[in-house]
Amino acid sequence: MIQRKLNQEIYFSCNMRYGVLTRQDFKLMKKAGFRMLLYGLESASQKTLNMINKGVTVERIIKETKWAAQAGLEPHLTIMVGYPWETRKDAWNTFRLAKYLFQKGWAKTLQVTIVMPYPGTRLFKQALEKRWLKTLDWDEYDMTKPVMKTPLSDKDVELMARRIYQLFFTPQYIAHRILNIRSLEDIQFIIRGLRKVIGHIKDFSR
Structure with a gap:
């Protein structure tokens, strides 16, 4: 990608798994033209991460998200709520980690x-x-x-x-996004994202 100079023409995004890359790998991805990395964070409960076979610790999740951001990449987190074994405390810990x-x-x-x-899926069989x-x-x-019974x-x-x-x-998030605007494309990206967020909030407000 670098040799063919594709990194000078387009941005790349990809699905990513925690626990497989080093700090240097993230720097190389940035150089190659990658922008957004889609990570399955799922939960801040180590019990949950173990049960769904993520093969990673909460500490590693924090570290790799930091490395990716410091390399100039944009980590996108996917989070799940409503695991049938998670308590209210588990749910709040996931919220706090995301925050x-x-x-x-x-x-x-x-x-x-x-x-x-x-x-x-294995979860369906368990359910x-x-x-x-x-x-x-x-x-x-x-x-x-x-669609499943939970403690909540x-x-x-x-x-x-x-x-x-x-x-x-939150003020902190808004400040970070504003300070990192570098082009009109960045502004358009933020606007599209906010529209989606508002739609998702409405989905959970029925």
């Missing part, structure tokens, strides 16, 4: 969805065995409402999703 990464300016964007046990499922109406499996109420799960999305409107 910390945003306040530091290391996470640039994020998205939140409610955990879905889709057929064919059947442990009787976690509340419905088998597939129209309900759109990631905007809980449905309203609390949806509220947590909204709270995480509202991190986009």
Whole structure:
């Protein structure tokens, strides 16, 4: 990509997994023309990370998000709420981790969805065995409402999703985005992102 000078013509984005790259790898990706890295953070609960086979620690998540940002890349975090074994404390810890990464300016964007046990997955099998499922109406499996029993109420799960999305409107996050504007394209990118965030908040406010 560098030799062919593609990095001078277009930006690249890609899905990324925590626990596989070094600080130098991130610097090379930036040089090669990468911009956004989509990470599955999922949860701040180490128990959850272990149960879903992420193969990474919370400490490593923080470190790699920092490395990527310091290299000039833009980490995008995907977060899940409503795991059937997670407590209110677990959910708040996930919120706090997302807030910390945003306040530091290391996470640039994020998205939140409610955990879905889709057929064919290990979680679906567990949900059947442990009787976690509340419905088998597939129209309900759109990631905007809980379909499994959890220690939290449905309203609390949806509220947590909204709270995480509202991190986009904190003074610290807004300041970081403004200070990092370098072009008209950056402004357009932010505007498109905010429109999506507002739409997602509405999804969890039905």
